[in-house]
Amino acid sequence: MRPVIIAANWKMHTTPADAAELATTLAGRTNVPDVERVICPPFVCLAAVRDALAATPAGLGVGVGAQNVHHELSGAFTGEIGAGMLVGLASWVIVGHSERRRDAGETDELISRKLQRAVEVGLRPILCVGEQLAEREAGMAESVVAAQLGGSLAGFAEDPAALGAAGLVVAYEPVWAIGTGRTARGADAAAMAEAIRQAIGGLGRGFDAIATDLPVLYGGSVSAAAAGEFLAEPAIDGALVGGASLKVEEMAGIVARASLTAAGRRAATGRGG
Numbered sequence: 429m430r431p432v433i434i435a436a437n438w439k440m441h442t443t444p445a446d447a448a449e450l451a452t453t454l455a456g457r458t459n460v461p462d463v464e465r466v467i468c469p470p471f472v473c474l475a476a477v478r479d480a481l482a483a484t485p486a487g488l489g490v491g492v493g494a495q496n497v498h499h500e501l502s503g504a505f506t507g508e509i510g511a512g513m514l515v516g517l518a519s520w521v522i523v524g525h526s527e528r529r530r531d532a533g534e535t536d537e538l539i540s541r542k543l544q545r546a547v548e549v550g551l552r553p554i555l556c557v558g559e560q561l562a563e564r565e566a567g568m569a570e571s572v573v574a575a576q577l578g579g580s581l582a583g584f585a586e587d588p589a590a591l592g593a594a595g596l597v598v599a600y601e602p603v604w605a606i607g608t609g610r611t612a613r614g615a616d617a618a619a620m621a622e623a624i625r626q627a628i629g630g631l632g633r634g635f636d637a638i639a640t641d642l643p644v645l646y647g648g649s650v651s652a653a654a655a656g657e658f659l660a661e662p663a664i665d666g667a668l669v670g671g672a673s674l675k676v677e678e679m680a681g682i683v684a685r686a687s688l689t690a691a692g693r694r695a696a697t698g699r700g701g
């Protein structure tokens with residue numbers, strides 16, 4: 429049974445003081461069974477969020493994630509953050525977000541190196557993939573995403589099991605759905621989630637073992653109102669939430685819906701409800 433995961437990507441929002449308060453409130457309002465919750469604040473807010481969550485019983489089950497990590501562990505890289513520096517501050521990390529591919533020129537080759545650094549220090553990676561609108565309209569969405577996966581996971585060809593051990597999560601975020609208020613259709617996102625598992629399974633020996641149990645999240649204008657469309661799909665294991673993750677009522681609604689999905693999965697596997 430795959431887990432149900434709701435991850436909040438706060439992007440470039442909040443100060444350390446705001447972040448602590450929001451994390452505490454969110455933890456209290458989303459404290460439902462069987463949903464893995466993760467908050468990914470800006471780097472400078474990681475310590476505040478970690479401490480705020482540790483200070484409230486509801487926060488104990490909430491993971492903390494970074495939004496990026498450098499592709500080298502250390503060195504002369506002014507302004508950058510290495511994976512080892514995140515240990516103790518975060519246990520998750522988002523890698524390859526489309527905003528970084530767009531604004532920081534991140535390539536699949538670079539993303540592969542970032543993933544390797546994350547896995548080396550024991551961070552749980554959320555790898556983001558997704559097509560542009562023109563690519564979807566041209567019928568190329570699945571091939572574009574498959575190419576992103578192939579490039580981003582190339583660094584693990586010798587040791588795919590390391591990815592499984594690290595608990596790799598893939599977030600399918602169609603670029604045209606991010607911050608636009610326009611979501612993908614649930615059925616299309618579910619088809620992509622299956623295509624993602626197939627593409628990873630086809631990467632070679634050892635990757636097939638990761639593919640079946642791989643959690644795939646949907647991201648792109650997820651709100652409390654829109655979440656049900658995705659969380660009703662058995663192929664989709666949760667959401668990576670941007671704008672709505674800064675709004676307590678929205679997140680309470682999204683996580684409550686995710687809890688229904690988790691309960692349904694539990695019941696379906698005969699583990700009670």
Ligand code: 13P
Nearest residue numbers: 437606607648649670671
């Ligand atoms: P929005 O939910 O604001 O569309 O952002 C999605 C996203 O990019 C999450 O990583």
